[in-house]
Amino acid sequence: MQVETIRDVLNWTVLFHKNLKISLKHSSKQNKDERARMILGYLSEHEESLEHIVQGLENDADEKALNTWCFDYIEKHSIIEYVHCDSLFEELDMPHIMEKIVNHHEQVIELYIHIYSRVDIDSAKKLLDAIKDVEENEIKRIVQSTNRFSDM
Numbered sequence: 001m002q003v004e005t006i007r008d009v010l011n012w013t014v015l016f017h018k019n020l021k022i023s024l025k026h027s028s029k030q031n032k033d034e035r036a037r038m039i040l041g042y043l044s045e046h047e048e049s050l051e052h053i054v055q056g057l058e059n060d061a062d063e064k065a066l067n068t069w070c071f072d073y074i075e076k077h078s079i080i081e082y083v084h085c086d087s088l089f090e091e092l093d094m095p096h097i098m099e100k101i102v103n104h105h106e107q108v109i110e111l112y113i114h115i116y117s118r119v120d121i122d123s124a125k126k127l128l129d130a131i132k133d134v135e136e137n138e139i140k141r142i143v144q145s146t147n148r149f150s151d152m
Contacts, residue, residue, distance in 0.1 A: 006124055007066040009115065010058040013108065013131070014051055020104065021047035027089035039094050039146055043101060046142055053134055057127065065123035070115050098146055105139040 003012055021044050028040035058066065089097050112132040119125055 004069060005066065006068045006070055006115070006119075006127065007058065009070060009111070010054060010061075010066070010131070013054045014058070016104075016108065017047045017051035017054065020101075021051060024089060030090040031092070033093055035149075036089075036092065036094055036097060039097055039149065040089055042145070042149075043097070043142065046138070050134070050138055053138075054131060057131055057134070061127050062123040065121060065127045068119055068121050068124040070119065094146065098143065102139060102143065105135060109135050109139075 003009055024040050024044035024047060028037050028044060031037045031040060089100065092100070109132055112128050112135065116125055116128040116132065119128065
């Protein structure tokens, strides 16, 4: 996927969440541990929600912000090269599943922080900050929910 503008980064983010959702859903049917299957199902639904939230933010965003060039800002972030989630969760237990999920989302958040620090257009900064906040808040919510689940 060629990423040159903030619109492209948002499209990449939508695809990232979609592919992670598919991987989680597939793994939820394959994992032998019942708790892990339940968490994978929950995480799959959560990724679908994030997919729709980011798509909605893109749909409502200012065209000037979306058309802001950023390809030179993302060259140092290899995560952008990977749209497809090759993470397999089939053999993992809950702690390792969460470790991978948090890591994936932290990389996305770091990408948005990096691009934010490089753009000068206020509407682009506002959009990037909004998506970063959504990603940060959602990963916190996931972690809290799964921690409560593991306490049961």
